Amino acid sequence: MKVLMVEDDARIADVIRRTLTESGYAVDLAATAPDGITAFEIDTYDLVLLDLMLPGLPGGGMDVCRRIREINSDVPVLMLTALDSMKSKVQGLDVGADDYLVKPFHLVELLARVRALLRRSPRAQPPTLVAQGVTLIPATQTAVRAGRTIDLTPKEFAVLEYLMRNAGTIISSTELIDHAWDSNYEGFSNVVQTYIRYLRQKLSLPGEPDIIQTRRGAGYLIAADG
Known part of the structure; x- marks a missing residue:
């Protein structure tokens, strides 16, 4: 937000x-x-x-x-x-x-x-987001997959929340920076790639599919259920 x-x-x-x-x-x-x-x-x-x-x-x-x-x-x-x-x-x-x-x-x-x-707000989204086996509760900043609670930093949560709110849509790195970082951000250019890597490490245990897809040259995608 x-x-x-x-x-x-x-x-x-x-x-x-x-x-x-x-x-x-x-x-x-x-x-x-x-x-x-x-x-x-x-x-x-x-x-x-x-x-x-x-x-x-x-x-x-x-x-x-x-x-x-x-x-x-x-x-x-x-x-x-x-x-x-x-x-x-x-x-x-x-x-x-x-x-x-x-x-x-x-x-x-x-x-x-x-x-x-x-x-x-009329723009408010559902209180619980669900996609690809992950449940996200923005009000408590809680993420759950396969019955286990996943410990996320506020920035990791913000990136994951935006991807899940837009499930089924490819989100560019620029759009993620615009949403999750303030307009004065002047950090390193691959910050989104770094946070996507953090999320993948936390969201998936060995043998579990990666829910965040990379579309080379376009951005990142979490597929919508159904």
């Missing part, structure tokens, strides 16, 4: 970004209202975390939320703000926010709100 966070407080942004990344989300960061709008216009996100008090536009986060709703009426928007007045909450919801979290907040609550919004 890919998240856009629009937050001008660098300290808060860093803490939230690390928390989300450790939970398997890819996070892009914008620090001003115009930068947040630009990021949303050029990329696709599963959820937006939006500070209310942002520099760059008179309406701050309210203006960003209005523009997001002009572009996409479905993506969940969670407003984060230090303003705890009823008026601010109503204004935020009226311009299109789906939920409202007042600072300071506990990170465990933030993660719970994120999971809840993603479950309710």
Whole structure:
């Protein structure tokens, strides 16, 4: 899942970004209202975390939320703000926010709100993914094959989840990087190949078929059941 966070407080942004990344989300960061709008216009996100008090536009986060709703009426928007007045909450919801979290907040609550919004999103996928004998439960980041639970890192889980959500479709390395890594990723070019190798080692015991197929020059595929 890919998240856009629009937050001008660098300290808060860093803490939230690390928390989300450790939970398997890819996070892009914008620090001003115009930068947040630009990021949303050029990329696709599963959820937006939006500070209310942002520099760059008179309406701050309210203006960003209005523009997001002009572009996409479905993506969940969670407003984060230090303003705890009823008026601010109503204004935020009226311009299109789906939920409202007042600072300071506990990170465990933030993660719970994120999971809840993603479950309710019209774009939400089934809570359990099944393909080629593997069962994936995104809510708990659990993978099971032949009755055994497979221990995956958040990044391994993100790659496997995207492949399983798109079972039957060839997914390119570029698409996997766009989904599982943030837009500032500048690491080594064969990172996807490396994580595919990790997944194959963990998913298959000796004698079990490899569920991830490589289509040379095109990408990777997990066949759909049936």
